[in-house]
Amino acid sequence: PWLATHLWDYYDFTRDTSFLRATAYEILRSSARFTVDYLWHKPDGSYTTAPSTSPEHGPVDEGTTFSNAVAREILLDAASAAKVLDLDREERNEWLSVERNLPPYKIGRFGQLMEWPKDVDDPDDHHRHVNHLFGLHPGHTLSPVTTPELAEAARVTLNHRGDGATGWSMGWKLNQWARLHDGDRAYRLFRNLIQDGTLDNLWDNHPPFQIDGNFGGTAGVTEMLLQSHLGFVHLLPALPSAWSEGKVTGLLARGGFEVDIVWSKGILQTVTIHSKSGEHCSLRYGHSTIDFDTKPGSSYSVSWQHDSLKMQ
Template sequence: DYTQLFGRVQLQLNPRAPMTLQYPAVTDLPTYQRLARYRKGNPDYRLEEIYYQFGRYLLIASSRPGNLPANLQGMWANGVDGPWHVDYHNNINIQMNYWPACSTNLNECVWPLIDFIRTLVKPGEKTAQAYFGARGWTASISGNIFGFTSPLTDENMSWNFNPMAGPWLATHIWEYYDYTRDKKFLKEVGYDLIKSSANFAIDYLWHKPDGTYTAAPSTSPEHGPVDQGATFVHAVVREILLNAIDASKALGVDSKDRKQWQYVLNHLVPYQIGRYGQLMEWSTDIDDPKDEHRHVNHLFGLHPGHTLSPIMTPELTHAAKVVLEHRGDGATGWSMGWKLNQWARLQDGNHAYKLFGNLLKNGTLDNLWDTHPPFQIDGNFGGTAGITEMLLQSHMGFIQLLPALPDAWKEGSVKGLCAKGNFEINITWQDGKLKETVILSKAGEPCNLRYGNRTFTFKTTKGKKYKIMVENEKLKKIPL
């Protein structure tokens, strides 16, 4: 039961590295001793592999169909109550738990999250109507298994006010479909969740006299003032509207709603670049370059969203990079996990690897659990997701091979990763360059590949494998 899930993905990093670099008997040492050596700067590529697979193990162990989703401690708690009352934090934490699920071939493990989201819809409709006079449903910063979707009104609303928690959760519904291309799921389960969430988002927005739409009031979760157009909120709105548009096209339904979603999307207040060259977090240019806050909410469009990318929006993406430089490479464990993913999306493999190293050295306990006192599991999942992003990305409408490969990983291979469009992919590289990739098409979708500045598009047949190699500086399909 376990190995049929766990064994789908295999990762090897520098498998032929001389043992003198690894310490002769390092693989025989207990994990905490290997981690201690790693903290002193000693390379241990097997430990990096173990950490990667440990994240997959944690998700398999704590999120299986018919059970509850992984919470802030996964399934590990000492007693009936636990930190944060064993709730589900919807402002990144539960979402981060599921970042590696589909990409590391664990689609089944997403179902507890999907079922949990479905339980939020009925109470979330009441919250949407009572608090915001809006259609659809939403949730707030903190949720639980009893259907709690309201803001924590007895707390400081400036940090916990997060009406876009529901739409952020709903993006995971589209994510699951995008990886599986299961139209039966989209029609019977997913679409209504996405549609009603998109309707909430547009009802929440303020249609300004100048014709644009903005989120007022809004916040950047756990950071800064209440605003009339926080970048984070707009980024989530973009994502859920794009998801709803794509979902309606996939099913061939709701053309009228689709036009409304597209109209609002076209007139949403755009991303803005501030006086330091940074992507602005708020509607006014008040960012502090010395602020190293753990949350980087305004980079949602870079990751986990897809409205910022080096290829599609280079100027805005550079502004996102400035933000990451200001925020620094340290933080609590889960924050470094998020930054790892963002540097990977910037396609800076060496900086991503630095964040991975910092996460292992400074954000990981001796048993490899993520440290956010006393223990918070999302950093483990963020770490595994980030390593996957370094090796494979598919969020921009094409499959990108080795987009953020660091110099440290000279050679290696990964088998069983998944890309959107329902492709399963094996990649082998040598001397820091792609050697070959084998692609299994599980849905028969067209395959759009990119490696460096090379692109290659070909039709596929469901259930068939394709081998791609680099020949004469071009990607070439080799018969299997």
């Protein structure tokens, strides 16, 4: 199911409906069906993963946060795909119903996002894995925007785990700190990844080598500058103070957009949106938002003026 979510991501970035219909949907649907079949439908009407694990960490258990988060993600993605294609309406409703009845995220006695169904997390546990933060990244069911209390609990968890570990682990934490909109902490993880998790030939050091760290580091830098997983294009959500001046061109955002950004003194100056598929565009910078319709092949310039986003 986790791998299948990448197919939805590809569609979400490109808005290639032909790809979704011909290639991705059957895999997404099959993965959602597998998930529903695998879940334990408990007598109280709720669903949970059983057996389940928090990979490479701890015992086999009922309803670990990681496993339920993956189930939540594939059910939502498959339902979204069915809606786009106007297919399997009854089954889509079932997927959404099952997702609503999965166990909610829980906050433990230390203020952490609980990894297990019982509050047994150890704040001195510095394990390299942070699987239970899947909903924060690469998923989209945890966020400072939509679930601020849970996002704060994820922050506590990341502080417990620490900033060290293997290269790929630092790459994942880099992305998670970016999703928490903490640019300076994300930058620290980026520096740690380069200095302590990268070999002289620029390969990620597991050891001996895992490409996860290389891809994760690149993705993390992108997430610091642009995010689009919540239904809008979020500009400079985790810009670190070390990057007070800069520009970036050609970043891709969900909705079929290519984005160029210029900033100075840590503040957005201008953004240019190149629309590939003619979707409606919603931009966010800080607490300011702007919405506009687009046409395929057209470009749109927006600037930061008097503490708000303005069309040029």
